[in-house]
């Protein structure tokens with residue numbers, strides 16, 4: 264029997280963390296949210312935020328994801344947010360890689376779980392952790408509908424001319440070497456929201472969506488579908504990020520190995536992934552707030568890192584204007600895109616030829632919605648992303664009543 268309201272959990276499991284949000288659907292009300300950090304390490308941190316800004320925090324050893332889930336549900340009962348485990352009627356899991364087979368959100372069965380685990384090849388840091396989260400919930404809440412929502416799903420509409428690399432074709436055919444992209448759930452959410460704000464159906468809009476957080480990707484969205492995106496086979500590709508290089512000449516790998524004496528390709532890739540980007544160039548921090556502060560004090564390296572960062576995003580936006588033959592709007596989201604008026608201004612500086620004009624009186628920290636001038640041919644939007652809501656909506660849609 265279907266009930267008027269259901270409680271749905273949206274889960275983002277990492278190897279040592281579990282982020283969650285509990286929704287009342289279909290009203291889309293967040294009843295509580297929180298995080299378990301340092302799972303499997305001493306002094307795990309368990310937090311719940313609920314009510315009118317109340318916060319519960321506990322530090323204790325939580326050795327496994329399964330125990331984290333159990334503790335979370337018990338605490339929701341103690342805090343009177345739910346009265347029993349049975350009240351949770353569905354759970355949605357963020358899964359980073361869905362490959363080519365998993366093109367949309369699906370109800371998880373043994374076959375789907377196996378496929379998610381097999382796809383660890385494409386996302387070795389993420390998919391095994393996502394699968395761990397799925398299994399933990401299966402153990403504790405075996406009867407409820409569990410749904411997997413894939414970061415790559417939105418990008419499965421890309422045409423071959425955009426997702427293929429100019430490599431010998433057999434590397435794609437035999438090994439799946441292609442562009443998969445990431446942050447799809449976020450690009451999808453802001454696409455839908457932009458259509459709402461602009462008062463037009465997505466099927467009539469050409470959008471360039473910029474998800475700029477610690478990780479960053481730019482997507483060209485034509486009539487509601489992703490046609491190209493800046494991340495590639497893995498998230499290293501595309502624009503410069505907090506600690507990632509973005510696009511780089513692969514010849515640098517053997518060259519740097521020879522010059523530095525680093526003997527493993529994996530170690531070089533690790534440098535490209537974790538020690539480059541804003542952090543590598545500034546030698547200060549991967550956090551944009553630190554870069555902006557140091558730049559203000561006249562730090563040259565921070566200034567260079569900042570300019571390189573904005574420039575690389577600008578170039579992708581330009582590329583996608585060409586690919587889409589113009590666009591109706593450019594959208595900014597995620598930590599930097601949502602919060603930094605300074606970064607947005609720098610990216611959009613001298614793009615008036617493209618029809619982009621920022622209204623600086625609307626472009627302030629905390630701004631939301633349209634930030635372009637009335638005469639700007641292309642609208643500029645700031646939209647806070649909400650991947651968890653997309654997950655909760657998909658669970659509600661696919662839930663077996």
Ligand code: ADP
Pocket residue numbers: 475476477478505549550551552553555597598599602603628
């Ligand atoms: P993740 O990719 O880990 O989800 P976020 O989307 O939370 O990351 O983005 C984190 C980034 O957002 C950090 O670089 C942080 O400095 C930046 N950020 C957050 N608030 C601001 C701000 N007010 N000004 C500039 N950068 C900000």
